[in-house]
Amino acid sequence: MSDASINASTLTAKAPADEASFGDYFALLKPRVMSLVVFTALVGLIAAPVPVHPIVGFCAILFIAIGGGASGALNMWWDADIDKVMKRTKGRPIPSGKVEEGEALALGLALSGLSVIMLGLATNWFAGAFLGFTIFFYVVVYTMWLKRSTPQNIVIGGAAGAFPPVIGWVAATGSMTLEPWLMFALTFMWTPPHFWALALFMRSDYDDAGVPMLTVTHGRRATRTHILIYTALLALLAVGTSFSGIGGPIYLTVAVVMNALFLRGAWAISRRTEDDSEADNFKVERSFFKLSLLYLFLHFGAILVEALLKPYGLGGWS
């Protein structure tokens, strides 16, 4: 077979209109979720009491981010059927026909292996193994098992998104103490109110896809109550963290202000009826969702500032 015949018979099989660009493969890694992973892992790494060489730290964050991206690709591979149905996800590379499911699976598996091995080599094997467990938890426990079988999917599955600061800490220290688990708990308790607020104003999406979100299985009134309960528990945890090794006066100030605002939002959501929400197109729920993004960013930002000030004798309570 000549070179020309190879070209003619095989290489033009795909029409240019369908062809995936580099950006489509990158989109499989869920860059927005990856940015949260990068930020929280960075805070875990810097808040750890062991200094890390900047290049080793950069590599640790990069490989944690790649591991997070690999989880995203494997999630999109498994969820391709329901992504097609939901408005929020139907533009993703697989449902839009740009990337094939097998390609997402191959990319996800390859990057999972690469990220775990490289994090182990760059830092320590405890951190590498923890990253591997996180990928397993997100893909197998959350995506394959819980997401379509229980309304507690978001609660338990939220753990996967909460592990990165612990991995960052372990990458720096090689061990674990209470502080990284406080950062874990902060993200873990934040996840349910964040996603349930989203589910309140994107309700038809989850209904159509048959995903048993709390809004679908227990009703919207129960979801509003759940948001308030989780927000109250989160506030206790977030303010209590101020008095741990990663807290300090700056963190305490941020925690008091943000939790007061968050509680006020959750209270408003719990008091609203469906008619109220329909009347203003879920204005309160939408603003609570936006506030939740700022909430997490500022809490981790405050932990970061406290850690960065410590070498100058300013961070923390000492």
Add this chain to the structure above:
Amino acid sequence: MSLRKSHELHQRRFGRNLGVGLTLAAFIVIIFGLTIVKVSGTDFGMAMEETQN
């Protein structure tokens, strides 16, 4: 057809190929930097000394 003639596919996939190429180049630079840090670090030096003794 000449073997050196570029197929239409090469132009179509230029962006993708460039992205993969740059990613691999960045990966090489990162691994090189990491290796330099590792072999310059105290852990590696101590391990080498132990091996020699």
